[in-house]
Amino acid sequence: xxxxxxxxxxxxxxxxxxxxxxxxxxxxxxxxxxxxxxxxxxxxxxxxxxxxxxxxxxxxxxxxxxxxxxxxxxxxxxxxxxxxxxxxxxxxxxxxxxxxxxxxxxxxxxxxxxxxxxxxxxxxxxxxxxxxxxxxxxxxxxxxxxxxxxxxxxxxxxxxxxxxxxxxxxxxxxxxxxxxxxxxxxxxxxxxxxxxxxxxxxxxxxxxxxxxxxxxxxxxxxxxx
Amino acid sequence: xxxxxxxxxxxxxxxxxxxxxxxxxxxxxxxxxxxxxxxxxxxxxxxxxxxxxxxxxxxxxxxxxxxxxxxxxxxxxxxxxxxxxxxxxxxxxxxxxxxxxxxxxxxxxxxxxxxxxxxxxxxxxxxxxxxxxxxxxxxxxxxxxxxxxxxxxxxxxxxxxxxxxxxxxxxxxxxxxxxxxxxxxxxxxxxxxxxxxxxxxxxxxxxxxxxxxxxxxxxxxxxxxxxxxxx
Numbered sequence: 001x002x003x004x005x006x007x008x009x010x011x012x013x014x015x016x017x018x019x020x021x022x023x024x025x026x027x028x029x030x031x032x033x034x035x036x037x038x039x040x041x042x043x044x045x046x047x048x049x050x051x052x053x054x055x056x057x058x059x060x061x062x063x064x065x066x067x068x069x070x071x072x073x074x075x076x077x078x079x080x081x082x083x084x085x086x087x088x089x090x091x092x093x094x095x096x097x098x099x100x101x102x103x104x105x106x107x108x109x110x111x112x113x114x115x116x117x118x119x120x121x122x123x124x125x126x127x128x129x130x131x132x133x134x135x136x137x138x139x140x141x142x143x144x145x146x147x148x149x150x151x152x153x154x155x156x157x158x159x160x161x162x163x164x165x166x167x168x169x170x171x172x173x174x175x176x177x178x179x180x181x182x183x184x185x186x187x188x189x190x191x192x193x194x195x196x197x198x199x200x201x202x203x204x205x206x207x208x209x210x211x212x213x214x215x216x217x218x219x220x221x222x223x224x225x
Numbered sequence: 226x227x228x229x230x231x232x233x234x235x236x237x238x239x240x241x242x243x244x245x246x247x248x249x250x251x252x253x254x255x256x257x258x259x260x261x262x263x264x265x266x267x268x269x270x271x272x273x274x275x276x277x278x279x280x281x282x283x284x285x286x287x288x289x290x291x292x293x294x295x296x297x298x299x300x301x302x303x304x305x306x307x308x309x310x311x312x313x314x315x316x317x318x319x320x321x322x323x324x325x326x327x328x329x330x331x332x333x334x335x336x337x338x339x340x341x342x343x344x345x346x347x348x349x350x351x352x353x354x355x356x357x358x359x360x361x362x363x364x365x366x367x368x369x370x371x372x373x374x375x376x377x378x379x380x381x382x383x384x385x386x387x388x389x390x391x392x393x394x395x396x397x398x399x400x401x402x403x404x405x406x407x408x409x410x411x412x413x414x415x416x417x418x419x420x421x422x423x424x425x426x427x428x429x430x431x432x433x434x435x436x437x438x439x440x441x442x443x444x445x446x447x448x449x450x451x452x453x454x455x456x
Contacts, residue, residue, distance in 0.1 A: 051329055052255040052402040068258065068452055069400035075256030075285070075309065076454055088433075089255060089281070089402045090337050093330030097350070121355070127317065127324075128308025129282070134351045135330040165355040 008178035011197055011224045012146050014039045015176050016105055019144055024102040025049055025095070027136055030074040032146050033105040047083070049101060051132040053092045056084025073132070096135045104140040106133060108147045108172075110162040113211040114189035115172040117145065118164035130167070137168035149177035149208050156210030158182065158191065180205045181220075182213070195220040230390045230424060233442050240415050240443045241267045243380050247300075251279040251336070251378035251411055252290050253404030256309065257453075259396075260289030261384040261417035263446045269296060277301040279376055281332065281403050283310040288450050297321070303376065305329040326356060331373050333403055338375035340409025340438070346373050381411025384445070385434075388418040389425070392439025393432045401433065408434045415441045 006014075009032050017039035020026055027049045028034050037059065040046065048057040051073040058079040061067070066077035095101065110118040117137050120130045137143055151157055158175060175182040181195035191209070194216045196202055206213055244250070244267075254260035269292060276299045283304060284291030291310045293299055299316075301323040307313035316322035327335060334346045347370035351357055361372040383404050386397035394416060396404060408414050416439050 050399070052258070052399050054399050066454065067398065068448065069397040071256065071258050071399050073256065075258060075288075075452075086396075086398055086401060088333075088405050089329070090333045090406060093333060097330055124318075127314060127326075129304070129306035130326055130328050130351075130356070131282075131306040131308070132329040134328040134354065134356075138350055168351075168354070 006224050008148070009035060011222075012176050012178060014224065015181060015195075015222070016144060016146050019103065019142075019174065020044070020046055022046065025055070025100060027051070027096070027101050027104045027140070029104070029106040029133075029146075031107050033107065034074070036105060049092070049095060050078075051089060051092050053087045053089050054078070054080075054084065055087070055095070056081050093132070093135055096132070096139050099139055099141060101136070101140040103142045103144065104136045105144045105146050106137065108145045108157065110164050111145050111147075111158050111172050111175055111184075112162045113158075113160050113184070113191050115170045115184040115186045116162050117143070117167045117172050118162040119167050121165050123165065133167050137171040142173050143171050144174045144176060145172050146176050149179040149205070154208075156208055159210040160212070179208065190214055192216055193219065195222060198223045228390065228424075231392070231436075233392050233436075233440065234390060234421060235441050235443060237263055237267055237443050240264065240441060241271050243413055243415065243441075244268050244271060244273045246273060247275045248273075248380065249277045249279065249378045251376070251381040251407050253280070253381070253383045253402070253407040254284070254289055255281045255399070255402035257284040257289035257291065259384050259400035259402050259404050260284060261382050261445070262289070262448045262450070263443065264382045264415060264417050265290060265292060266449060269293065269298070274298045275300045277303075279303045279336070279378055280407070281329065282306040283313040285309050285453055286312050288452065292450070294322070301325070303327065303332075305332045327373070328356065333406060335373050335376045336403065336406045336410050338373075339377035340406045343375060345375055347371070348373050377410050377412060379412055381407045381414045383408045383414060383416040385416050385418045387420045387422050387427065388416055388439070388442045389422050389427050389436070390442075391424060392416065392436030392442055393427050394418075394434040394436070394439065395427060395431055396433055405434045409438045411440075413440050414438055415443060417443050417445045419445050
């Protein structure tokens with residue numbers, strides 16, 4: 001991706017990690033969001049939540065030390081941190097529906113300029129399923145989408161209106177891609193370009209975005225290495 | 226084998242007599258973890274087909290409940306996620322597997338509603354979305370909710386860490402997941418456990434599901450598949 005030593009996935013995870021603050025209860029989606037803990041301070045006090053019924057997940061166990069009955073929602077082994085708890089999946093979603101998640105980080109197929117999220121179905125082609133995405137997107141205090149700026153064909157995934165069925169309307173607060181960080185002002189339906197990932201330029205980002213972008217006059221250019 | 230005071234402890238062969246073609250079968254587990262391996266193996270070997278399955282997800286192709294989907298034993302499924310089992314997606318596209326999606330938090334509340342004897346639950350998740358088809362609505366204190374219907378099954382199959390002869394259950398870490406409510410929602414509930422312990426040996430404070438909900442208990446022979454992360 002022209003980003004030197006650090007891959008686009010790592011750039012996105014590293015930038016998203018800056019949104020994770022001490023004291024937060026956080027749910028991370030599968031894929032790139034699951035890399036975020038690698039970029040947090042070792043002494044960060046964050047409670048990671050899993051839909052299957054764990055609060056307080058720690059790092060991936062070392063090979064050979066996995067416990068088949070201690071896994072995250074993607075079915076991959078995890079460990080616990082002090083203060084963690086087990087519960088059933090009804091309680092896991094009680095935490096979500098009651099609005100107790102400070103942050104959720106999800107992948108997306110499309111995001112619209114007013115923060116509509118589509119990430120669970122491509123009708124007639126691919127239906128991975130909703131899983132917990134509707135609950136998470138609709139009820140988390142903050143929703144960050146972590147995704148490539150364009151799809152496999154190089155077409156924008158940030159659009160003025162989603163063409164795919166929605167996971168949840170007006171739910172996305174921040175979009176972090178391999179090219180940019182874009183804030184969604186849900187009330188006005190405006191997208192603000194706040195940060196650009198070099199070597200991409202503001203012009204590159206505007207070209208690859210399928211909705212009007214307002215460029216922050218104090219825009220930050222990141223040179224990740 | 227413990228003293229079978231309540232007649233609930235049965236051999237796997239006896240447990241298999243409760244499974245028939247065309248039945249509605251509910252299973253505990255999440256991503257394969259907490260699926261009862263020995264019961265699933267028995268259902269596969271007995272050749273049970275045309276199942277309506279109710280459970281969180283379709284597992285992985287060779288893991289847990291996913292094996293029943295892979296072997297084309299399932300006609301209909303009420304679930305939340307099929308992405309980790311490509312066979313489910315393919316059968317759905319081919320029209321041989323009918324899938325009803327529920328959002329995950331709504332799904333477990335529907336199972337819970339069935340298990341606790343409620344007529345349904347009021348949920349605002351997915352309102353006006355593509356899952357909001359022919360769903361009844363009610364307004365409570367000025368807020369709109371979908372009426373989500375309860376789920377029960379002819380038989381529920383459950384995995385737990387330990388049971389005593391009355392069927393009091395304790396679970397193991399994240400393998401608890403949907404299992405407690407699935408145990409409550411079966412007209413007949415069969416629990417597969419790692420260990421059957423003497424009556425009185427479980428701390429009453431620790432019991433997650435009281436034995437009143439459990440009809441039968443079988444000894445697990447353990448997982449006979451490779452987990453995705455082991456490959």
